Amino acid sequence: MAENTKSGEKYLMKGNEALAEAAIRAGCKCFFGYPITPQTELAAYMAKQMPKRGGVFLQAESELAAVNMLLGAASSGVRAMTSSSSPGISLKSEGISYMAGSDLPAVIINVQRGGPGLGSIQPSQSDYFQATHAMGHGDFNILVFAPNSVQEMADLAALAFDKADEYRIPAMILADGLLGQMMEPVSFHEIEPAHTDKSGWAANGHKNKRAHHIINSLYLDAPTLEKIVRERYERYAIIESREQRSESYMCEDAEILVVGYGAAARVAKSAVAQARAEGIKAGLFRPITLYPFPKDALREAAAGAKVLLDTELSMGQMIEDVKLAINCSKPVEFYGRTGGVVPTPGEILEKLRELNGGI
Numbered sequence: 001m002a003e004n005t006k007s008g009e010k011y012l013m014k015g016n017e018a019l020a021e022a023a024i025r026a027g028c029k030c031f032f033g034y035p036i037t038p039q040t041e042l043a044a045y046m047a048k049q050m051p052k053r054g055g056v057f058l059q060a061e062s063e064l065a066a067v068n069m070l071l072g073a074a075s076s077g078v079r080a081m082t083s084s085s086s087p088g089i090s091l092k093s094e095g096i097s098y099m100a101g102s103d104l105p106a107v108i109i110n111v112q113r114g115g116p117g118l119g120s121i122q123p124s125q126s127d128y129f130q131a132t133h134a135m136g137h138g139d140f141n142i143l144v145f146a147p148n149s150v151q152e153m154a155d156l157a158a159l160a161f162d163k164a165d166e167y168r169i170p171a172m173i174l175a176d177g178l179l180g181q182m183m184e185p186v187s188f189h190e191i192e193p194a195h196t197d198k199s200g201w202a203a204n205g206h207k208n209k210r211a212h213h214i215i216n217s218l219y220l221d222a223p224t225l226e227k228i229v230r231e232r233y234e235r236y237a238i239i240e241s242r243e244q245r246s247e248s249y250m251c252e253d254a255e256i257l258v259v260g261y262g263a264a265a266r267v268a269k270s271a272v273a274q275a276r277a278e279g280i281k282a283g284l285f286r287p288i289t290l291y292p293f294p295k296d297a298l299r300e301a302a303a304g305a306k307v308l309l310d311t312e313l314s315m316g317q318m319i320e321d322v323k324l325a326i327n328c329s330k331p332v333e334f335y336g337r338t339g340g341v342v343p344t345p346g347e348i349l350e351k352l353r354e355l356n357g358g359i
Contacts (some may be wrong), residue, residue: 005039010185015053015150018186022157024107025230027193030056030111032069037121038177043348054298063088067095074104075215083109097136101217101262105164108172111180114340122340128317143171144290146261150184178263246294247286254291257305271348312336
């Protein structure tokens with residue numbers, strides 16, 4: 001079906017498949033992966049489509065091999081991607097740190113499952129800390145995008161590639177098993193990938209016409225490494241000022257502001273709508289970028305709120321960023337489920353009723 005998709009038309013697809021199709025359309029030329037539930041459909045789609053459409057698919061012998069293949073392809077300046085689920089991303093974290101240390105753009109997909117350890121194959125959001133605060137060893141950040149629909153899975157794929165290239169930084173799409181497996185209508189728009197000149201650093205053959213380009217993350221001289229890391233953090237400051245993305249729903253007069261991302265935000269939105277029908281002034285703030293965290297917009301959305309409610313498919317990993325964004329100026333409560341259990345709108349609504357009674 002993919003070769004015959006027309007721009008703007010709607011197609012019923014799984015989130016994993018939509019993300020893969022969008023990545024190909026965004027110019028992804030190399031995919032390296034290893035099967036793990038619940039992201040396997042993404043790799044399977046790439047296996048069928050990449051050879052037909054001018055790309056390379058390779059199922060590596062392990063997650064470690066896949067991420068280092070990604071590093072090699074990114075070093076040559078091509079758009080490259082890998083995908084996995086939570087335990088597999090942990091194995092890839094060393095390679096992601098090497099890519100960050102080498103200033104290489106690439107896209108990593110994490111369709112999260114329950115943990116820790118092997119955990120479960122059910123949806124989870126318990127990799128938030130890993131993605132935003134501890135993706136690997138050393139001082140570095142990566143871009144982190146959090147879709148909440150199949151359409152947004154597709155839309156953010158192109159954006160992730162563009163921004164990774166623009167800032168020479170790895171980018172992650174942090175989804176979960178619910179979004180990866182669900183089927184929704186999705187359309188693909190013909191968007192010309194942003195052109196970023198990589199001629200100044202890509203290791204793609206010098207033909208004796210220029211100096212060698214060396215891709216490296218090893219600096220034995222401490223002051224040299226410190227200088228490079230500080231320069232990288234100057235780039236992160238630019239990213240934090242320019243790339244915060246979020247969505248607000250009924251926040252204008254909200255007394256209770258729910259904060260949720262990804263699949264949790266879908267559930268929370270239904271609860272907020274039901275709360276409004278009962279006369280409870282609830283609103284929803286949804287971060288779309290988790291790094292950079294949209295602290296400026298959250299601070300504005302929370303200006304009139306009396307209490308905030310963080311909701312996640314975890315034990316509450318985002319709550320610290322929520323508190324920091326508002327400088328701990330208001331109480332922040334939490335409601336979430338973990339281990340692969342998805343809360344119902346009714347559960348969150350009950351929490352909203354409880355908070356409303358205390359205002």
